[in-house]
Amino acid sequence: MNQDILFISDLHLSLGKPAITRRFLNFLATRARSAQALYILGDLFDAWIGDDDNTPPNPAIRSAIQSVIGQGTPIFLQVGNRDFLLGPHFAAQTGIALLPDLAVIDLLGTPTLLMHGDLLCTDDVAYQRFRSLSRTAEWRQNVLGKPLWLRHLAARGYRLRSVWHKRKKSPDIMDVNPDTVITTMRAHNCLRLIHGHTHRPARHTFTIDQQAAERFVLADWNNHAGEVLCWRTAGWHREVV
Numbered sequence: 001m002n003q004d005i006l007f008i009s010d011l012h013l014s015l016g017k018p019a020i021t022r023r024f025l026n027f028l029a030t031r032a033r034s035a036q037a038l039y040i041l042g043d044l045f046d047a048w049i050g051d052d053d054n055t056p057p058n059p060a061i062r063s064a065i066q067s068v069i070g071q072g073t074p075i076f077l078q079v080g081n082r083d084f085l086l087g088p089h090f091a092a093q094t095g096i097a098l099l100p101d102l103a104v105i106d107l108l109g110t111p112t113l114l115m116h117g118d119l120l121c122t123d124d125v126a127y128q129r130f131r132s133l134s135r136t137a138e139w140r141q142n143v144l145g146k147p148l149w150l151r152h153l154a155a156r157g158y159r160l161r162s163v164w165h166k167r168k169k170s171p172d173i174m175d176v177n178p179d180t181v182i183t184t185m186r187a188h189n190c191l192r193l194i195h196g197h198t199h200r201p202a203r204h205t206f207t208i209d210q211q212a213a214e215r216f217v218l219a220d221w222n223n224h225a226g227e228v229l230c231w232r233t234a235g236w237h238r239e240v241v
């Protein structure tokens with residue numbers, strides 16, 4: 001029996017990048033089917049304006065996910081900062097299991113903390129303020145209550161603003177805060193953390209209370225390649241998709 005446990009994040013699927021969508025659909029049709037489980041750690045979609053949005057590529061992705069799960073590979077998903085409006089209706093349609101923003105799993109015997117990663121970027125105070133606001137039920141209901149065409153328009157405006165803000169921010173602010181990493185891992189009794197979001201793939205080693213700790217950062221997918229972090233009993237490796 002194949003024991004591979006796969007982790008991906010930051011595909012940023014959108015109508016404008018069909019090559020990434022094709023790569024992901026192909027990955028679901030082939031590699032994902034031989035895995036024991038697939039974890040998607042946020043920003044699967046470049047924008048998500050509500051589970052009722054059926055514009056492409058959403059229907060194809062929904063049915064491909066449903067098919068993999070039906071065939072026997074469970075898929076777990078955390079939302080990211082771009083697709084945080086993805087919700088229970090999408091989960092019900094696809095069979096995907098939604099994970100909380102901070103999820104501890106038993107990864108082949110080791111408690112492992114999974115996060116998208118944006119919560120760790122505490123130096124970006126303005127973003128964290130927006131994040132708290134946008135996760136309230138009131139904000140959510142206000143946005144999701146708007147007609148679909150208006151949400152499409154707002155998403156376009158939001159994307160432009162986000163590009164503009166990023167240009168003004170220093171690269172340090174956009175990365176995780178090391179103290180936040182340690183306090184978060186300690187609070188969840190984990191010496192291993194896997195996250196995405198920063199698009200700076202790496203494995204960082206450090207110590208927490210004199211114990212060896214590690215932090216895996218997943219790669220984003222682009223027009224040329226995607227990357228999967230693969231765990232099995234013998235260890236881990238990264239695979240190019």
Ligand SMILES: [Mn+2]
Nearest residue numbers: 043080081197
């Ligand atoms: Mn992100």
